[in-house]
Amino acid sequence: MSRVPHLAARLQGFGTTVFAEMSALAVATGSVNLGQGFPDYPGPPEVLDVARAAIGTAADQYPPGPGIPELRTAVAEHVRRFRGLDRDPGTEVLVTAGATEALSATLLALLETGDEVVLFEPMYDCYAAGIAMAGGVARPVPLHPPAPSSPTEPSGPWTFDPDDLRTAITARTKVLLLNTPHNPTGKVFTGAELALLAELAVANDLLVLADEVYEHLVFDGGQHLSIATFPGMAERTLVVGSAGKTFNVTGWKIGWICGPAPLVAAVRTAKQFLTYVNGGPFQPAVAAGLGLPDEYFAAAARDLQYRRDVLVQGLAAAGLPVISPAATYFATVDVRPVQPDGDGLAFCRTLPERAGVVAVPTVVFYAPEHAHLGRHLVRFAFCKSDAVLGEAVERLGRLA
Numbered sequence: 001m002s003r004v005p006h007l008a009a010r011l012q013g014f015g016t017t018v019f020a021e022m023s024a025l026a027v028a029t030g031s032v033n034l035g036q037g038f039p040d041y042p043g044p045p046e047v048l049d050v051a052r053a054a055i056g057t058a059a060d061q062y063p064p065g066p067g068i069p070e071l072r073t074a075v076a077e078h079v080r081r082f083r084g085l086d087r088d089p090g091t092e093v094l095v096t097a098g099a100t101e102a103l104s105a106t107l108l109a110l111l112e113t114g115d116e117v118v119l120f121e122p123m124y125d126c127y128a129a130g131i132a133m134a135g136g137v138a139r140p141v142p143l144h145p146p147a148p149s150s151p152t153e154p155s156g157p158w159t160f161d162p163d164d165l166r167t168a169i170t171a172r173t174k175v176l177l178l179n180t181p182h183n184p185t186g187k188v189f190t191g192a193e194l195a196l197l198a199e200l201a202v203a204n205d206l207l208v209l210a211d212e213v214y215e216h217l218v219f220d221g222g223q224h225l226s227i228a229t230f231p232g233m234a235e236r237t238l239v240v241g242s243a244g245k246t247f248n249v250t251g252w253k254i255g256w257i258c259g260p261a262p263l264v265a266a267v268r269t270a271k272q273f274l275t276y277v278n279g280g281p282f283q284p285a286v287a288a289g290l291g292l293p294d295e296y297f298a299a300a301a302r303d304l305q306y307r308r309d310v311l312v313q314g315l316a317a318a319g320l321p322v323i324s325p326a327a328t329y330f331a332t333v334d335v336r337p338v339q340p341d342g343d344g345l346a347f348c349r350t351l352p353e354r355a356g357v358v359a360v361p362t363v364v365f366y367a368p369e370h371a372h373l374g375r376h377l378v379r380f381a382f383c384k385s386d387a388v389l390g391e392a393v394e395r396l397g398r399l400a
Contacts, residue, residue, distance in 0.1 A: 010132045017125060018364045022348065029352040032392040034311075035360045037183070037329040039383045043248035046292060051252075051285035059281045065272055067095025067256070067283060074287035075241070075256050082215070083226045085234060091261040094268050095283065097275040098253035099213045099242040103177075104130040105271040106209050106238055106257065110175060111136040118168045119177040120160060122184050122365030122374050124211070127177060136175075139168040140367045143185060145377070148321030148334055155324045158187040162196060169204050176206045178227055181214040184365050184379045185332060186325020188222050198230035207263070208233065213242040213255070216297045218327040219305040228259070235260050238267065243286040245329070246300065252282040304329070304382070307389060311382035314393030318355075319400045329383040332362060334376055338399050342376035356395040 003012055019036045026033035042048060054060075066072060072089035079085050087093055096102040103126060111117070113135035119127055121140040131138045141164050146156035178197060180189040189197075201208050208227060215224045228237040238259035244250035257267055308324065312331055315322045320333040339347040344361035351357055362377035382389065 010135065011129070013368075014129050014132065018360055022358050022360055025349070025352055026358040029356070029358075031352040031356045031358045032388060032395060033358045034380045034382070034384065034392055035348075035358045037381045037383060038250045039248040040388055041248065041385045044289065044292065044296065047247050047249070047285045047289040050288045051281050054281035054284050057281075059284060061280060063095075063277050063280045063283055065277055066268060067093070068280075068287070071095055071254075071256075071283045071287040071290075074290040075258060078241075078290040079239075079258060083229055085226075085228060087258045088261065092264050093256060093258045094264050094271065096255045096257060096271060097278040098244065099211060099240045099255040100126050101253075101271065101274055102240045102255045102257040102267070103127070103209065103211060104133065105274055106240075106267050107131055107134040107136060107175075109266040109270040110134075110207060110209075110263075112174075114172060115174040116170060116172040117175045117177050118165070118173055118206075120179070120182070121367060121370060122362050122377075124179060124183050125364060127179075128367065131177075137172070138367065139170075139173065140370060141165050141168050142370055142373055143182075143187065145185070145323055145332070148323050155322070157190070157326065158182070158185045158323075160193075165196075165200065169200060169206070173204060173206060175209055176201055177209045177211070179211040180227075181212075181218060181224060181327030183214065183328055184330050184360075184362055185323070186328045186330055188218055188224060188326045189227075191225055194225055194227050194230055198227055198233050201236060202232040206236070208237040210237055210239045212239055213245050214328045215241065216246050217301055217304055217329070219301060219308060220326065222326050224327070236263075238263050243282075243289060246297070247286070247289045249282070249286075252279055252286070254279050254282050254286045307382045307384065310386075310389050310393065311380060314389075314396055315380065317393075317400060318396040318398075320396075329381050330379045331382060333378050333380065335378050336376050339376075344374070344376055344378045347378060355398045357392050 022035035072093040075093045076087045076089040107130045111134040116137045118139045143158040242255040323332040335347045336342045348361045360379045362374040366374045
């Protein structure tokens with residue numbers, strides 16, 4: 001890969017994201033965009049109406065740096081309601097410009113140059129970039145895919161080798177970055193897996209950064225468990241949440257981070273020099289959303305599970321073996337039956353011409369040394385309207 005002029009060495013290799021490339025390809029070709037994970041249908045009116053009412057009021061101006069008190073209180077109550085953890089909204093909750101800022105600010109705040117971060121791959125692309133910007137070193141541990149499922153049988157879980165995890169932890173490791181439910185695989189880490197992670201975090205005195213933005217989007221009666229609830233973890237874990245995925249408002253960029261006061265204070269120090277504040281009229285709306293009844297959150301998962309099933313059946317009918325996800329917005333396919341060389345990136349670049357659909361190659365979610373593990377995999381988003389999913393499934397039928 002050629003070097004980018006003027007770009008700092010720590011960011012060499014981080015070019016334009018694949019999401020931008022594939023979204024531009026969708027526009028240029030008139031393709032159905034199943035690449036980027038954003039819903040194309042509105043969120044709940046109980047949330048949207050509050051935002052509309054807030055525009056034109058004092059909420060248009062700078063909110064308090066840590067977030068408005070109503071939202072911080074709503075986050076703390078939400079965490080208590082769903083996770084059984086008590087967090088002080090004044091000192092242990094911080095509102096951020098989406099989950100991405102929460103993650104980046106945490107890495108900037110906690111890492112010294114050369115500190116290592118252990119995480120699982122395939123990994124959401126902002127993780128590696130955020131670690132690099134903070135001067136840290138990523139130590140990825142591969143997740144191994146299950147055999148693809150049939151349309152009528154669920155896939156098994158993605159797994160990891162505990163010995164790989166233990167080997168990745170060294171004397172330089174400072175942070176364990178955990179994403180569950182996991183993007184891009186749709187894996188939900190089990191209680192046994194989380195117990196092992198917690199045991200290793202305590203034994204090695206690691207801080208844990210838990211990205212749980214898909215916490216409510218778990219399917220088939222499954223359950224999301226937060227690692228912060230395991231023994232010894234509440235005092236060393238920062239949990240990231242987001243309104244975008246839960247309320248279909250990804251463009252609002254309202255996220256938060258909660259954890260022990262000393263760690264939140266450290267993150268706040270970095271965050272205040274990034275966006276400072278954001279989303280004034282959206283903050284009271286998200287506070288209202290977090291207080292919605294349990295049935296709202298359960299219904300959101302059921303609705304997305306239905307959309308998953310529509311896409312999974314369509315992909316299978318198109319001759320693409322599917323790894324059906326247990327959560328999130330995304331399904332993974334093995335392209336080798338329709339792309340003999342197994343090149344997922346080439347498949348995605350030609351898919352608009354072949355079928356009028358855009359997806360994202362999973363290889364971009366791996367470190368270069370492990371790229372071969374995901375070369376043949378491609379991620380499709382199913383957080384789309386009935387009309388869009390129906391059109392996408394019909395077009396994908398051309399591959400068969």
